[in-house]
Amino acid sequence: MIKAMLRMGMKNKDIQFYFNRQDRAVNSGRITGIRDCSYGPEVAAAGEDEAKAFMASFAPSAIVSPLLVAGPVPAKPADPISETVLRSFFFKGTDDSWRCVAGETDEFECKENFNLRGFGKPLKTIAGFANHRGGYLFFGVKDKPDGFAVCGLRDDRFTTTDQNKFSQTIRAALEPTPRFRVATLSLDDLTVGVIYVEAHNSKPVIAGKTENELIEGFIYYRYPGETRPISYADLRAILDERDRQSRESIMPMVQRLLELGPHDAMVANLADGQLEGGHRPILIDPKSLEQIQFIREGEFDEVDGAPTLRVIGDAQTVPAEILSPVRTVREEVTVDAILRNFINRTPVEQPLSYFKQVSHEQGYTLPIFYYLHLAGQSRKEAAAMLRSYKNARENSRVEINKLLNAKRTLYSKLGGIRGATFNRICNDPEPTIATSQQAKDVCSALTGMQEADALKFDHFHSLLQKSFAVWEASDNDRGLFVFIRRAAARLDELEYGILVHND
Numbered sequence: 001m002i003k004a005m006l007r008m009g010m011k012n013k014d015i016q017f018y019f020n021r022q023d024r025a026v027n028s029g030r031i032t033g034i035r036d037c038s039y040g041p042e043v044a045a046a047g048e049d050e051a052k053a054f055m056a057s058f059a060p061s062a063i064v065s066p067l068l069v070a071g072p073v074p075a076k077p078a079d080p081i082s083e084t085v086l087r088s089f090f091f092k093g094t095d096d097s098w099r100c101v102a103g104e105t106d107e108f109e110c111k112e113n114f115n116l117r118g119f120g121k122p123l124k125t126i127a128g129f130a131n132h133r134g135g136y137l138f139f140g141v142k143d144k145p146d147g148f149a150v151c152g153l154r155d156d157r158f159t160t161t162d163q164n165k166f167s168q169t170i171r172a173a174l175e176p177t178p179r180f181r182v183a184t185l186s187l188d189d190l191t192v193g194v195i196y197v198e199a200h201n202s203k204p205v206i207a208g209k210t211e212n213e214l215i216e217g218f219i220y221y222r223y224p225g226e227t228r229p230i231s232y233a234d235l236r237a238i239l240d241e242r243d244r245q246s247r248e249s250i251m252p253m254v255q256r257l258l259e260l261g262p263h264d265a266m267v268a269n270l271a272d273g274q275l276e277g278g279h280r281p282i283l284i285d286p287k288s289l290e291q292i293q294f295i296r297e298g299e300f301d302e303v304d305g306a307p308t309l310r311v312i313g314d315a316q317t318v319p320a321e322i323l324s325p326v327r328t329v330r331e332e333v334t335v336d337a338i339l340r341n342f343i344n345r346t347p348v349e350q351p352l353s354y355f356k357q358v359s360h361e362q363g364y365t366l367p368i369f370y371y372l373h374l375a376g377q378s379r380k381e382a383a384a385m386l387r388s389y390k391n392a393r394e395n396s397r398v399e400i401n402k403l404l405n406a407k408r409t410l411y412s413k414l415g416g417i418r419g420a421t422f423n424r425i426c427n428d429p430e431p432t433i434a435t436s437q438q439a440k441d442v443c444s445a446l447t448g449m450q451e452a453d454a455l456k457f458d459h460f461h462s463l464l465q466k467s468f469a470v471w472e473a474s475d476n477d478r479g480l481f482v483f484i485r486r487a488a489a490r491l492d493e494l495e496y497g498i499l500v501h502n503d
Contacts, residue, residue, distance in 0.1 A: 001054055002026075002034050003045035012107070013078065013085075018058055020088065027088050029102035036224055080136075081183040081196050089136070090150065090187060098150035098187045100141050104225045106132060110141035110148055114158045114193055116169060120212025122195075123173050127214075128222035129197035130178035130205045131230065131238065135222060139193035144225075152190030159184055159191070165501075166195070168376045175208045176200065201245075203238045204230070333357040335366065339488055342367040343464045351375040355382065359392035364399050365410065365485050367492035373499045379404045380503055403493070410490040414448035421445040425463060426456060436480050439467035443483035447490045457495050464488055 005015045012028040019026035033039030046054075078085050089102045102108040109125045122137060129135035140153040153159070163182055171177045179198040184191055210216045221230035230238075257265045333353050341348055348354060351374035358366045372382050383404050386397055402408035414422050422445040425431045433439050442463055449460065464487060471480045 001046045001051055002031060003043070004048055004051035006031070006035050007045065008048060008051065016088075018055065025091060025101060027101055029089070029105055029108065032105045032107065032224070081181050081194060083185065086183065086185045086192075086194060087187075089138075090185075090192075092187075098190060100138060100148040100150065102136075103148050104144060106222050106224045107135040109135065109137050109227070110143055111137065111139045112142050112151060114139040114153060116157070116161060116165065118212050119169055119173075120214040123170065123207075123211065123214045124220050125222070125227045126170060126178055126180065126195065126197050127174050127205045127207060127220040128227035130174075130200040131203050131220065132199065132222040134197050134199040137195040137197065139195075140191060150187055150190050150192060152187075153193055158193035164376070168378060168381075171376050172381060173207065173209055173211060173214060174205050176202055176205060178205055203242065204235065335361060335363075335485075338366050338371075339484060340468065342370045342488055342492060343461060343468055345370075345461065347374060352377070352385070355385070356389055356392075359386055359389050359396050359400060361396060362393060363482075363485065364393075364396035365489045367488050367496075368400065368403070369492050369496035369500050373496045378501050378503055382500070410447065410486065410493050411450070412444075412447035412486075412490075414445070417441075418445050418448060422448055426453070426459075429459070431463070433463065433466040433470060436470060436474055436477050439470040440480055440483045443467055443480075443487035446487035449490060449494060451494060454494070457491065460491055464491070 002015055002019070005018075012031045015031055016026060016028060030039060089100055089108070090098050091101050092098050100108070100110055104110055107129075109129075111122065125135075125137055129137070139158055140151060142149045142151050166180070166182055167177075170180065178200055181196045183194045183196070185194060186192075204219045207214050207216055207218045207220065219230045219235065220227050221234050257267075333356075335357075338354050338357065340346070341354070348371070351371040354371040355368050355375070355377075358364060358368050368382075372379075377385070383401060386392065386400060386404075389397070399408065403410075412418075421441050425442055425445060431442065433442055446460060446463065449456075453460075464484065467480070467484050467487075471477055471484060474480065
């Protein structure tokens with residue numbers, strides 16, 4: 001019956017629902033064994049009609065207690081890291097030893113020890129799971145020679161490691177970043193660490209750097225009991241599936257274009273900010289173009305309904321003759337863009353490009369920690385990247401390194417007029433900043449802010465926004481621009497510096 005269900009394309013966890021009981025363990029590992037014919041190869045498969053009839057007439061085991069009545073409940077997919085699901089992968093033998101009944105398959109991998117340093121082999125497995133159909137990585141479980149016995153984690157390194165640290169390690173090594181979840185399971189007095197990896201919807205996931213057994217540029221794939229570089233046939237299957245999904249995703253747009261007709265439909269070209277088609281070219285202002293973000297549903301917040309792309313800006317008519325020379329290069333990062341996005345706390349698509357650009361500027365006093373925080377990079381990783389930038393200015397490289405290693409600060413001690421100005425702007429919710437001199441006075445005072453002023457950081461961002469608006473309205477007042485850079489860099493050091501960890 002299981003063989004028939006597998007031929008029908010059912011998943012292990014769905015099949016398991018019909019057979020697994022306390023007195024009869026039919027878990028995902030056993031079903032995988034049936035799939036690859038390592039278990040029960042001599043048993044003939046049932047017919048599809050038989051399997052459908054079996055499922056239609058299936059009823060769960062009767063509830064023992066006469067006080068409870070089971071009503072119809074809509075089936076919900078089980079949480080892959082719930083305690084119930086995780087416990088189903090383990091059993092306690094007659095010798096009172098816990099073992100992983102799943103063993104090592106194309107969905108399960110066991111590691112005896114955990115150490116985030118030298119994490120190359122687990123990273124290979126994570127990439128392999130993401131490129132296949134997902135899977136579980138168990139820490140605190142011995143390998144096959146020991147019968148997949150649970151030995152438990154030797155220390156608390158797994159349980160005390162922050163989820164963000166896992167994310168940084170995986171993000172730095174694999175592109176695109178696999179989605180994963182971390183959990184622990186207690187079996188008597190033993191603790192098992194669990195990393196559950198989802199199948200990625202934009203395969204293939206590729207190794208972005210070399211670390212121990214992980215080799216840059218390799219595509220790893222999970223095969224029964226091992227992770228190794230992908231075969232041509234499996235890579236071809238991934239690419240074909242990606243092409244199929246692309247065609248399916250674009251067909252509704254094509255259908256909509258056909259319904260609207262060429263006179264009522266346009267295509268947004270995000271490379272140069274132009275809405276193309278028809279006889280009415282429309283330009284998206286570059287400032288609005290920078291705000292456009294594609295956010296995967298559930299990546300940052302769980303939302304109801306489909307993800308929405310929203311363009312905010314003023315629509316204005318412009319002479320047709322100015323359309324041709326207009327071109328917005330998305331890859332170019334300017335100093336004013338570095339400041340503007342920090343001051344407005346705007347999420348950017350490629351934050352490390354902003355960090356890199358700061359190293360190429362002669363004037364290195366600019367926000368950097370905000371962009372490192374967005375990229376999930378540590379100070380150590382940032383220093384390594386800085387060394388790899390061949391075109392970075394040496395003086396800027398040295399000074400940024402000092403800032404990363406806390407050997408330099410952008411703090412400027414307050415006193416006299418600057419101190420009085422700082423007290424005034426802290427206590428005035430809407431101070432007047434209408435002239436270049438007023439903006440300079442405010443920014444000069446802001447370089448004296450300290451950790452104790454954390455509750456006023458939102459207010460300081462507002463002051464910088466007003467000062468930046470004054471600069472934009474001026475005739476490129478370079479003096480004011482320098483004041484804004486120093487104040488923004490000091491705020492960045494305080495607000496986001498503490499969020500960028502050393503390791």
